[in-house]
Amino acid sequence: MSEFVPYIMIGGLVTVYILTYMLNKKTPIPEECRDLINDASCTSCHNFSCSHHQDDEE
Amino acid sequence: MSWTVFVTAIISAMLINNVILMQFLGICPFIGVSKKTSSAIGMSAAVLFVMVIASAVTYTIYDLVLAPYNIDYIGTIAFILVIASLVQLLEMIIKKYSKTLYKALGIYLPLITTNCAILGVAESNITNIWTDSLPYAQGLFLAVSTAVGTGLGFGLILFAFSSVRERLDSANIPKAWKGVPISLVVAGIMSLAFAGLVGVI
Numbered sequence: 001m002s003e004f005v006p007y008i009m010i011g012g013l014v015t016v017y018i019l020t021y022m023l024n025k026k027t028p029i030p031e032e033c034r035d036l037i038n039d040a041s042c043t044s045c046h047n048f049s050c051s052h053h054q055d056d057e058e
Numbered sequence: 059m060s061w062t063v064f065v066t067a068i069i070s071a072m073l074i075n076n077v078i079l080m081q082f083l084g085i086c087p088f089i090g091v092s093k094k095t096s097s098a099i100g101m102s103a104a105v106l107f108v109m110v111i112a113s114a115v116t117y118t119i120y121d122l123v124l125a126p127y128n129i130d131y132i133g134t135i136a137f138i139l140v141i142a143s144l145v146q147l148l149e150m151i152i153k154k155y156s157k158t159l160y161k162a163l164g165i166y167l168p169l170i171t172t173n174c175a176i177l178g179v180a181e182s183n184i185t186n187i188w189t190d191s192l193p194y195a196q197g198l199f200l201a202v203s204t205a206v207g208t209g210l211g212f213g214l215i216l217f218a219f220s221s222v223r224e225r226l227d228s229a230n231i232p233k234a235w236k237g238v239p240i241s242l243v244v245a246g247i248m249s250l251a252f253a254g255l256v257g258v259i
Contacts, residue, residue, distance in 0.1 A: 033165075
């Protein structure tokens, strides 16, 4: 039985992640915070699809 | 579990083993979110918040599940999943119940999912603090103290660095050095300055 523990552990954590992701996605952003998204002006990575990404040229 | 242990752990993690300048973790937000002081403060607060909770949760999972079942080899992947889930959960709770907190931290929370400083602290808590014989409560207290110190150290450096970068924007520097190159030189000088604190404790 103990050999299944790692699989159960990883499976459980992946399920928890998917659940929290879905719940977070469904929770609406407060109206007054919508315009704050651009304030992060993050250039940490080159993921242009990320809502936080801002071009260096801007 | 005493006040001295707490203060020593905080000073050590904050100044002597600084997560950015000494361990070179969390470099992405260090370079990416340090253009404005306001962004740096928001990011630092969000990192501190998540780091403390993630450290407590990961230490607990390691002590109560991974170590007893001898499956510590899945530690890293389990910690990544815990941190990612925790960030989603925190963002959702903050979004729903505290608009003020969401205004301050919310936009930085998704960026923390990929912050290696959080994973670094979770891993170093296990490597440096956890032992078979250490009681759970004592280990948890040390892990949380280290996380508080590391988060504060991250914030201190990010704030100082953002202040320097704001001044660098208006400075007359060669075009080739503008932006990230001069920032890395500044980071190097800051790292040398902090190396002088080694041996204080």
